[in-house]
Amino acid sequence: MINIKNLSFYYKKKSPLFNDFSLELESGRIVGLLGKNGAGKSTLLNLIAGLIQPKQGVINVNGFSPFDRNPNYLADIYMVPEEFSFPPISISCYVKAFSPLYPQFDQQKLNDIFDEFELQAPSYLNKLSHGQRKKFLIAFALSTNCKMLVFDEPTNGLDIPSKSQFRKILVSSVTDEQLVIISTHQVKDIDTVIDKVVVIDNGSIIYQENIDEITQKLYFDLVPSLIGIENLLYHEQCPMGQKIIVSASVGNESSIDLELLFNAIINKSI
């Protein structure tokens, strides 16, 4: 689990990114970390991974302070960054080189995901397309069985079938002991897999809620017009009419439109 207390961080002292920021996330969840450009999502992920040092405050991930870079901590966290590069070697060589460093690595799981993603082990990493390399990285990350998995824009560069494969694989391979954080702008790609939403803006959490609680409180619908709509919280025009968020009545649940929810949060309608 992650416990962040009173975190302060800045790149330039005059414009702090996080100030007195606190967050608590429990294991067994897939968390969607959302925010506008420059909100601090990637910086937060880097802080959690121990790639940068907080100026003040405490970050505790599974009992470790990330910036200590304890090898046992590093063996239990895997980060799929938005940008990545590989050495000029084959997939099998990469797996042979890195998998022994992750004690919980599951080769069978990797093979299964490779089959799902249609990846070939003898292929050279640098001869693959960007999307294929990303799929390899996602497959490797999930096969490490690390307690902490961090994905920064995982669906960028994936084609439409691969996006749904990613969702399917993610849901089937994550256990209750793992915590997965997905930071993305492509909210539609992950709206069926996440079970908690955290929205940050200007270095502060402006919204955090479990999906089941959201569906109990809010009702998402598509209506031809706003006439006669009660308890309207937010609406957006679309080609087929109006996408709306209203207060949910008891026993009346809908599936979440994460993009609409995000826009509503950013516009302070919720």
Place this chain on the structure above:
Amino acid sequence: MSSNNFFSFSRFYLLLRNDILLNHKKYLLTIVGAFVLGFVIIYMQMPNYSESNPSYKCDASRYVTFFTMCLLGLGAFVGSAFSELSNKVNVSNYLLVPASIFEKFLSQFVIRAIAGIVLFLCIFWVDAHLARIAALSHLKNINGQLAGPEKYAFIEKFHYSMLLIKTTYPVITYWRLFEGIGLIMTFFSAGMFLFSVKIFFRKLGLINTAVSLVAGIYLLVVLMVCFSHLFYPEIVGFRTADTNYLLPNGYSNNEIFQNSIAYIAPLFLLPLGYFKLKEKQL
């Protein structure tokens, strides 16, 4: 803190294995390249015609020149340590590899410095002998082929002791040893400086190294000028007091000073690099 968090043999082995698996082609090419280049450099400098320039003989002093030229190649190899730190994308991959900072530092030191030096010494020795055999095979005077001991006098057989022991001073004394080790330590210091370049400078490592080296030497001179003004009030301007004197064994105080710096520098450079890597951020 558990010692296992600091160093584990199994993890260290996996890290070395990881490095070799990722870079084996690069290392193989480097070894082959160093072998060929070393041979060419030495062979091209060896005499081909005994009578064209009879004084041009391949002796210890010439081997020192070859060795110094080839050392630049070793410097380049040592300077390529921590290559992952040269761009932001690779830095995060490298920092997240499950091993302690000490293991990461040591693995680079073992591969780039220790294995690099051992391989360099082996390659240079083989190259020097091969180049000698090749050069001797067609060494001739104007009238024809040279034969027997006459020919061998032109190109001495290489052995490492000739780099440290001058023929005019063949006896190893305490002070000669001190000077010899001082020379090795000077090269070692330069190597360690190059070894840590990528930790300190992400971009333009070589230029930044040269600038910082010049700045370091300048600061040392400034310090000496300050001391000179403090202890020798008669000194005027940016000058140091000339206090060179010889010890009874013929060794000068300045030589002792230079060698002492060579001895001490690596003690600082290695820990400095380690702590800088420990604090490295994206």
